[in-house]
Amino acid sequence: GAVVSQHPSRVICKSGTSVKIECRSLDFQATTMFWYRQFPKKSLMLMATSNEGSKATYEQGVEKDKFLINHASLTLSTLTVTSAHPEDSSFYICSIQLGPYEQYFGPGTRLTVT
Amino acid sequence: GENVEQHPSTLSVQEGDSAVIKCTYSDSASNYFPWYKQELGKRPQLIIDIRSNVGEKKDQRIAVTLNKTAKHFSLHITETQPEDSAVYFCAASIGGDMRFGAGTRLTVKP
Numbered sequence: 540g541a542v543v544s545q546h547p548s549r550v551i552c553k554s555g556t557s558v559k560i561e562c563r564s565l566d567f568q569a570t571t572m573f574w575y576r577q578f579p580k581k582s583l584m585l586m587a588t589s590n591e592g593s594k595a596t597y598e599q600g601v602e603k604d605k606f607l608i609n610h611a612s613l614t615l616s617t618l619t620v621t622s623a624h625p626e627d628s629s630f631y632i633c634s635i636q637l638g639p640y641e642q643y644f645g646p647g648t649r650l651t652v653t
Numbered sequence: 654g655e656n657v658e659q660h661p662s663t664l665s666v667q668e669g670d671s672a673v674i675k676c677t678y679s680d681s682a683s684n685y686f687p688w689y690k691q692e693l694g695k696r697p698q699l700i701i702d703i704r705s706n707v708g709e710k711k712d713q714r715i716a717v718t719l720n721k722t723a724k725h726f727s728l729h730i731t732e733t734q735p736e737d738s739a740v741y742f743c744a745a746s747i748g749g750d751m752r753f754g755a756g757t758r759l760t761v762k763p
Binding site: 571580582584588630632643644645646649 | 685689694695696704746748750752753755
């Protein structure tokens with residue numbers, strides 16, 4: 540499999556501030572990375588597909604101006620939650636795709652907005 | 654788009670018994686069906702997967718079956734152990750577009 544890291548693992552921020560989450564592929568170059576969010580006891584919901592060197596593709600209902608994604612290199616994608624609100628509190632998980640099929644997930648970032 | 658349904662939402666079995674989790678998908682173009690195990694607060698871990706050109710795959714105590722005609726696939730865990738307790742997610746994928754089922758919370762009682 541692939542090794543994927545995320546930073547930070549946990550973050551608490553105040554309402555109205557912005558938070559950046561990093562996703563790194565440690566042993567493979569990843570042209571494509573994915574960002575998911577997961578509410579407690581719920582499934583993973585795809586937010587966006589992050590493409591190296593181009594704009595991310597957002598799923599329907601996900602505000603691209605609120606969830607800014609930057610995939611500046613083949614090993615790093617960042618998700619910035621802008622003007623965070625309590626309803627943005629969630630578990631954010633990234634993944635990378637190896638080949639045409641398998642995805643490997645990062646350890647997740649738990650965001651709490653107070 | 655793809656819609657994946659997963660049943661049951663919770664499953665409790667006695668240690669040593671078998672557990673079966675079933676999923677259905679809607680898009681016949683889906684060609685990759687992974688199963689993930691997620692423990693509380695941890696990342697989903699791929700435990701087994703199957704591609705659309707295969708009907709069954711087994712890895713020790715875990716097996717997955719796929720019925721493309723009926724558009725459903727199942728996870729079978731035999732000789733369950735307490736450490737199998739977790740939430741299991743099925744998914745269906747077309748290329749990298751992966752959609753997850755709602756999850757099944759499996760509890761294996763010693």
